[in-house]
Amino acid sequence: MSAPLIDFDEVIANFDPVLGLEVHVELGTASKMFCGCATEFGAEPNTQVCPTCLGLPGSLPVVNGTAVESAIRIGLALNCSIASWCRFARKNYFYPDMPKNFQTSQYDEPICFEGYLDVDVETDEGTRTFRVEIERAHMEEDTGKSLHVGGSTGRIHGADFSLVDYNRAGIPLIEIVTKPLEGAGKYAPEVAKAYVGALRDLLRGLGVSDVKMEQGSLRCDVNLSLRTSPDAPLGTRTETKNVNSLRSVERAIRYEMQRQAALLADGTAIIQETRHWHEDTGVTTSGRVKSDAEDYRYFPEPDLVPVAPSAEWIEQLRSQLPEPPAERSKRLRQEWGISEKEMQSVINAGALDLVLATIAEGADPAASRKWWLGELARRANDEGVELESLAITAKQVADLEALVQSGRLNDKLARQVIDGVLAGEGEPAAVADSRGLQIVSDDSALLAAINEAIAADPDAAQKIRDGKVAAAGALVGAVMKATQGQADAGRVRELVLQELGQ
Amino acid sequence: MSDLIHASAVELAAQIANKTVSAVEVAQAHLDRIAEVDGRVNAFLYVDGDGALEQARAVDHAVASGQALSPLAGVPLALKDVLTQTGVPTTAGSKILEGWRPPYDATVVERLRDAGVVILGKTNMDEFAMGSSTENSAYGPTHNPWDLERIPGGSSGGSAAAVSAYEAPLAIGTDTGGSIRQPAAVTGIVGAKPTYGAVSRYGLVAFSSSLDQAGPFARTVVDTALLHSVIAGHDPRDSTSIKEPVPDVVGAAKSADVSKMRIGVVRELSGEGYQPGVQARFDEAVELLRAQGAEIIEISCPSFTYALGAYYLIAPSECSSNLARFDAMRFGLRTDDNGELSAEDVMRHTRAAGFGPEVKRRIILGTYALSSGYYDAYYGQAQKVRTLITRDFEAAWASVDVLISPTTPTEPFRIGERVNDPVAMYKADLCTLPSSLYGGPAISVPIGLGDENLPVGLQVMAPVMADDQVYRVASAVEKALAQQWGGLLLDQAVAL
Amino acid sequence: MSAISRDDVAHLASLARIELTEQELNDYAGQLDVILTAVASISEVAADDIPPTTHAVPVVNVFREDVVTPSLDRDSVLDHAPAAEDGRFRVPRILDEE
Known part of the structure; x- marks a missing residue:
């Protein structure tokens, strides 16, 4: 399962990584992107579905205005330009968890484009700011969830059949795509982690999503390629999916850099493919090979009209940004x-x-x-x-x-x-x-323990009587031990000194 | 009883309201008529006798309790099987939906119910509305009541035939490239395609989303306008639904005043390929309009020549995507699920078994037209032609109020005649395609019989949201011809 | 343009998830060729400066308020599914990963 790796320092000595991050954020709207179904996490399967999000014949989508507003606010917070006119498009491909067998998304007209997010990373030379350039942020809808039943692994391969829940289908997503991130060198894993972390904080600050990575409301795909030097042409990239925690972002990139470098060092070509990150084993495994046959046949969604945010609306949202x-x-x-x-x-x-x-x-x-x-x-x-x-x-x-x-x-x-x-x-x-946890503050209870301690350690008691108050430490320690740490050490000390005439 | 089936919707509604007849009697008379003739016509895929009588009883109850009634309360209607009705089988003429009972009502159905219209059942159609003859139905062709050997037009052939055969006074069809107007013309009745966006598409099983529009059929222009006014109006569930108020189509139909109107005759929609009888009836209709005080102006719309090409790229492209959802996973047919085949293979097998040849042909064509490397040459180019056609219409509106043409180039052909020649079949829509691509309203009204003694229709086209104008002109033609004929064209048909 | 081969049709059928017979592949190749020839005239018109029309009625910004509306009753949905289990749609094993 795990591929041969080479040492990270060796990777950096011989290769320059180029990163690209695609982050999917589930918006925290009350209803779905194109219908009024609830978006609550963890509901009973298929109880938050209607003709539209099930893709039943005859159903039609209507855009959730709050989702558009959230998209614009995210774009503004990421220093993006906001399209004055854009459309939804259909991305056509078949998959059982996608009810219409097309995803309503945006293609060449994203609502937000050309922005950036600055992140600080600790380097050997101190804190350094990296600018992560944003290519686009667009609106789309989530898919349903499949449960693969049978087979030995519980995973998709070897399953006998699958059970599909469409509650998640149609939940609004914003996909935020970075431009290729170059020049991070050995800090690439940290920069990526810092970017996702900063993005998460920014989204949380906007109040547009609960950004819970473990519940999938923020999901990260990592594109990575290596080249021999910053001047060399871009290498073949892999897309690692399912990177769903901040730690994993860093680990997955580090792993993928080491894996690719090992292959390249061995003279083996990188295959352009989708890979899956496994949090438990800390490795990526091969998924689907991206073939040329993939053809999404995008075209403008005829069931939806264009989105044309007015300059006034955009400025109003900008003025209200946190x-x-x-x-x-x-x-x-x-x-x-x-x-x-x-x-x-x-x-x-x-x-x-x-x-x-x-x-x-x-x-x-x-x-x-x-x-x-x-x-x-x-x-x-x-x-x-x-x-x-x-x-x-x-x-x-x-x-x-x-x-x-x-x-x-x-x-x-x-x-x-x-x-x-x-x-x-x-x-x-x-x-x-x-649990009965409480500082013992009852002086009489403490005094009993103190007198026992004095009786047990007359030498220490005498020293204190003689004015060597530093000796109190031994008695205080004994009392604390006797009271199982529940006493207030300061009070015990006061009482010890008082008992011994100091 | 039999005159109940020949009565107009207006007459029936009046008789029900004044208690001359009950809604149940009216419904029963039509159910009896269906039982009598539909074995030969095959207009209905499903007759909902119990449901119809139940709705009729509710209307009778409302009459008895003195409630205010809508103008069509108690009038029976045939519904094209492409609109969802809760719990009632909806097939869209396809095997892939056999047995599916939708869990929700189309907005059109909701409005019909609210108006007390009695839905008799679901009518036959070309599979997923793809066709011009109703021969592409998975459930056998519908026959033209004028001549059972002929096609009733399509794709709404079942709805048109039901009205033409007196099985229902009203019907709902859908029109993507002429699927209401063309069957109306060849069955000798009235059919209108409202402005795109005037009638909600919610619950309309999509063929080509940017073109699909539901609309009314009836035997008279006023009945058609009444049904139009019941189903039209803004619906927040359809993003492309128009917010502006519905024009007064009923008032326009009743007025029938075309004096001082400027009527344009489209030069490109005549000549080669048009049957002499069709052209002759059209020319006579033009003279009738001129006689009523309309100014007739010849208009050239050069881009209309390209409508066929644009349509047969746009509609298949959109359908290839719209029909992707028929995948055997959530509803409808599933074949060969033997535990061995993967989901992907079950999809492939089910779609192979569930779709008919024309649907497959169009899906393949549309997949091609959208695929990378071809998009600009096909789909993109077709959308540009759409712009040119719209510009031709807009230019025409500078000098005329409406445009007219024959509805179809020919009289209805024989069943089976064009099944192996898709392009010849597509040409049945030559006259109706331009206003579909433009989005404006259009109507077909009977103007006589052609060379083969079969019905010929006149098409009237108007600017977006000027639906009243098409009714005004159609009504003027209907009135003038009624004086000549002493009734409707349909009266000249041989009784079934 | 055009000249669609049997293999082109096979590729398109695979994209469209329709199993076609050898006969259908050949028939459609011929028919699509005829259709594409018939529609080819559109390439003669509409130059680069013509904007495409995607919507017949030019409206923008049709939005819904973010308000939850009732969902369907689960039984009414699953009753008409080809197969269901544990409140979910049961589908054959999935080969591709997405």
Whole structure:
């Protein structure tokens, strides 16, 4: 299954990668692109379908105006030009999960074109800004979902039959296509990851999509080719599909660079094909060979009329755009009083929106950053998931911090509460209750433990009585151990000194 | 009872409203007529007797309770089997849809129901409306009531024949390149293609989306206008539906005043290929209009010559895409699903078994015309011709109010005569194609019998959204001829 | 233009997912040739400066409000499917990947 690879440094020494990214974003509209069916994720199969999204004979599409508005806003946020007149087109090919056997999309008249998104990447020479140029962003519709039944792998190959659910068919998609990204060299995987991450933050900031990669509402296809030098002609590219997490974007590109380089080094030609990324095994495998026979027979969709956004409408949408991510990050850096590098680590961890949400729920900026970049980032890494996919909300983190601030929890207990929240035991306060986690603040209970500690370590007690207050540490440690960490160490120290006449 | 089947829609509606006759009696009389003659005509693919009587009873109930009635309440109608009706088989004349009962109503059907029109059943048609003779139906040809050996025109041949054979006073057809006007002409009745976008296409099984338009058939111009007014109007479910109010077609049909109108005779739609009898009837109709005070002006529309070529590229291209959904996955026929064949092969086999030869021919042609490397030469070029045809119409409107021509170059040919010659078959639509490509309204009205004693029609074409004008002119012709004949042309047909 | 071969028709039939018999391939090749010859005259007119007409009535910006409307009852849809299972459409095994 896995192909021969060569070392990444060796790839960079001998080849120059050229990247292209196609990102599909499912818009968060209430209804579908061309009909009024709901778009809720996870509904019972085939309960969000109608004649139009099932492609029944006689049905007709009508464009969701909010989807067009979202497309324009995305284009504006990506510094694109907006077409003053454009049409939908039919992309004709047969596939069982595509009800009409054509996808209603846009062809040579995308609604947004010629834009860019700047992303910052840490390099050996410090933070460097890469400009990712956007070729186009266009509107289209999603397909249904097939469940392949039978066979040994559960995958499409070897299946006996398939079961199709069309709930997803017709959900509005925006496809954002970059121009070939050149000159990133060894940073190509990081630039791609930073681009997808920045795009995700931008889309979330616009409020146009929930951008959940694990639910498929943001999907990434990666085109990659290698050439021997930046002056050499472009090499044959592969298109890797199914790259559905930020980590995977980086890993898949790295893998594909190593795989292609191994082939090229061996004198083997790259086949122009679709490849599939497997998150579990960390490899890409060969899919469909792109043949010349592929002919989508695009033509303007006669069932829909052209979209011609007025200049006034575009300007109105432009004036209502949220603060661009780069400006926002500069502003927040100043507000929080942190360095550019610290800010970058928040962004790279995919934590900015989570931190902001936590602040919005009442936590202070430093504590919000501390939790997301510290304990929670560690958990996410252990589980191999994105930070945002952890089963804890910004509200819960803010509540947790409030419990710490109120003196009910210390950091150690708070980490145990996180265990409980992640395990689905409920809200932080409830987890603390049910697990009996609470700083012991009852002085009489503490005094009992202190007196036991004094009795057990008379030498230390005498030293303190003699004025060597530094010796208190041993007794405080013993008390903390006896109370299983639930005591407030500061209070214990005060009481120890008080008991011993200091 | 038998005069119920010969009555006009206007007369029937009046009699039902004033309780001279019940809607149930009217429906039953037509169901009886269908039972009597349809074995020979084959106009209907499905007769919904129970449904029709139930709708009729509802109208009678409304009459009894004194509710306000629409002008066509209780009048029976034949529906072309290309429009969806909830729970009623809808085949589009194709084997691939055999047994399919749609889960939703076409907007046209909804409007008919709301108006209390009684739907008798679904009528035969060329498969997916591709044809000019109704011979391409998977369910056998429809016969022309004037001569059962002849074609009734197409693709709405079943609807036209049903009205012509007194099986229904009203019918709905669809017209993509002449599929209402041409059958109306050759069965001696009235048929109109409204302005593209005037009648919702929601629920109309698409053939060529940019050309398809549903419209009315009846035996008189006023009945046709009434049905037009019931089904037309904006529908938010069809993006190409026109928002402007429907012109007063009924008022225009009733007025029939053509004095001071400027009427253009299209030079390119005459001459070689036009039967002498057709040309003679047309020339007489022109004189009738002149006699009523219309100014007759000869107009040249040079691009009309290219309409046939443009149409037979645009329509097949769009159909190749529209018919892709018939793939055996979600509805309709599925063949050879033996557990061994893949989805792709089951699609190939089902489409091979489910589509007839003309449909396959057009899908292949359209696939070719859209394929990369040929798009510009074929589909793209055809769309440019469409622009030229529109310009010819626009230029004509500077000097005339309407354009007229024969509806068809010839009288109806014999069943089987042109089945192996697609191009000859396509020429039946020569006169009707230009206004289809332009999108304006057009009507066909009977103007007499030709060389073979079979019906000949006059086509009237008008600017986009000037549907009232075609009714005005058609009505004037109908009125003048009624005086000559002492009735309708159809009265001259041999009774079935 | 034109001169359509049997192999051209076979390729088109494959794009259009229709299994054609050898007889049909040959028949259609001949018929399409005749049809394309008959329509070839359109290449004589309409120069580059003529814009194409894709819509008969020139309207733009027809939008629907983003409001959820009722979906179909699942049974009414699956009842008319060639095959269904577990609330889904059952289709034969799929060869191509998309």
